[in-house]
Amino acid sequence: MIDNLQRLPAARPHAVDAGLAAALFACSLPGSLVALPGHDPGVPWWPGVLLTGVACAALLWRRCRPRTTTAVTIACATAVSALGYILTVLLLGPLMVALHSLAVRTDRRTANTFACTGIVLLVGVTLVVGPGDEPLVLKLLGPAAWLLLPTSLGTVTRLRGAYLEAVQARAEHAERTREEEARGRVTEERMRIARDLHDVVAHHLVLANLQAGAVVRMLPARPDEAERIAGELSGTTSSALRELKSTVGLLRHQTDRRAHPDDGEDRTTHSADTAGRTLPAAGAAGPVGSTPGLPTPGLAQLPALASSFHHAGLAVTLVTDGDPRPLSAGAALTAYRIVQEALTNVTKHAVTGSADVRLAYAQDRLVVTVVNAGGARTPDSPSPGGGYGLIGMRERAHSVGGSIRMGHRPQGGFEVVAELPVQSYRLEEPAAT
Numbered sequence: 555m556i557d558n559l560q561r562l563p564a565a566r567p568h569a570v571d572a573g574l575a576a577a578l579f580a581c582s583l584p585g586s587l588v589a590l591p592g593h594d595p596g597v598p599w600w601p602g603v604l605l606t607g608v609a610c611a612a613l614l615w616r617r618c619r620p621r622t623t624t625a626v627t628i629a630c631a632t633a634v635s636a637l638g639y640i641l642t643v644l645l646l647g648p649l650m651v652a653l654h655s656l657a658v659r660t661d662r663r664t665a666n667t668f669a670c671t672g673i674v675l676l677v678g679v680t681l682v683v684g685p686g687d688e689p690l691v692l693k694l695l696g697p698a699a700w701l702l703l704p705t706s707l708g709t710v711t712r713l714r715g716a717y718l719e720a721v722q723a724r725a726e727h728a729e730r731t732r733e734e735e736a737r738g739r740v741t742e743e744r745m746r747i748a749r750d751l752h753d754v755v756a757h758h759l760v761l762a763n764l765q766a767g768a769v770v771r772m773l774p775a776r777p778d779e780a781e782r783i784a785g786e787l788s789g790t791t792s793s794a795l796r797e798l799k800s801t802v803g804l805l806r807h808q809t810d811r812r813a814h815p816d817d818g819e820d821r822t823t824h825s826a827d828t829a830g831r832t833l834p835a836a837g838a839a840g841p842v843g844s845t846p847g848l849p850t851p852g853l854a855q856l857p858a859l860a861s862s863f864h865h866a867g868l869a870v871t872l873v874t875d876g877d878p879r880p881l882s883a884g885a886a887l888t889a890y891r892i893v894q895e896a897l898t899n900v901t902k903h904a905v906t907g908s909a910d911v912r913l914a915y916a917q918d919r920l921v922v923t924v925v926n927a928g929g930a931r932t933p934d935s936p937s938p939g940g941g942y943g944l945i946g947m948r949e950r951a952h953s954v955g956g957s958i959r960m961g962h963r964p965q966g967g968f969e970v971v972a973e974l975p976v977q978s979y980r981l982e983e984p985a986a987t
Contacts, residue, residue, distance in 0.1 A: 601634075892950060
């Protein structure tokens with residue numbers, strides 16, 4: 555029942571205004587008969603009732619025309635005071651309601667201006683033509699108190715409403731921001747998984763294609779060599795299946811987490827992607843791009859990656875300059891994938907049989923350089939601006955806060971240079987005892 559009463563003003567505002575006006579008009583008769591103790595009313599009752607009725611009728615427009623309504627009620631109250639009535643709350647009720655509505659629907663300056671104007675008029679008229687034996691305190695403090703009270707309450711109501719609207723707006727903005735951030739993370743995760751799938755499939759399919767072609771060529775004349783390469787082909791496909799299982803398993807694992815968010819799993823050991831989020835240290839359980847039980851490719855796997863290209867006829871030289879520095883799991887995976895994609899492009903597009911991979915550690919970054927000195931085999935050789943593989947390398951480098959440049963060398967061949975940030979550790983001094 556209380557909830558219904560609270561919703562009534564918003565549901566039927568005109569009915570509420572009419573009921574309020576009728577209630578205030580009913581108070582006008584006893585208000586017009588009020589007199590000082592031991593004195594008879596000096597004026598008849600009906601002029602006060604008539605003027606109060608006009609003020610009550612004006613309240614029907616207090617929502618749409620608050621200024622006009624307040625002006626009409628001030629004029630009626632001033633006329634009542636000029637006739638010699640004692641100004642009580644029974645006669646000032648319409649003006650008090652009008653001032654409250656004005657304070658709620660306008661600014662503080664407007665409400666205070668109308669309230670002060672009404673106080674000045676009522677007090678001035680009462681002092682000039684009011685009952686002579688009425689105490690001066692009632693003439694001065696009575697109208698001022700009755701008009702300032704609704705004005706102050708209306709201002710407080712307006713400020714509280716503005717505050718609640720601001721709080722609700724901030725809450726809605728925060729909700730929209732969370733939804734947009736969640737959609738952005740999903741998009742980034744899909745892009746990262748797509749890059750992983752591209753790198754894995756492209757690398758292993760290129761190697762498998764070259765090994766299968768070698769088997770076909772050698773089978774008539776050198777069956778033993780063909781058998782050995784066929785065995786290596788089996789290892790290449792097995793490696794491809796393991797990495798595909800790792801990548802797709804990550805996608806399934808995160809899909810299950812979104813479907814069952816309250817399963818009590820510790821989410822601090824997993825990361826949606828490598829951009830802008832905290833990643834576990836290298837070698838920790840559950841790093842980016844892996845599933846439990848399957849290692850994450852990183853710098854430690856570069857020798858094995860280089861040797862895998864030997865089966866495809868590409869000799870890879872791996873050189874390290876400087877003291878190795880620790881990388882985050884995301885940066886280590888990025889370095890591995892960039893080297894993998896660059897060597898795969900050499901195998902597909904270059905006529906050379908060798909490539910150089912150099913890891914140069916500086917104070918705050920790792921510079922990964924992949925260079926081949928051969929020319930292009932086909933017209934679609936890699937260029938700085940084309941190819942999904944090149945786009946993927948650029949996105950990977952940017953995702954961990956690094957940079958990359960790719961292009962043809964003046965002396966021939968192609969070069970990929972990526973600069974990735976390394977983790978910096980500060981030795982903490984022991985606390986003073």
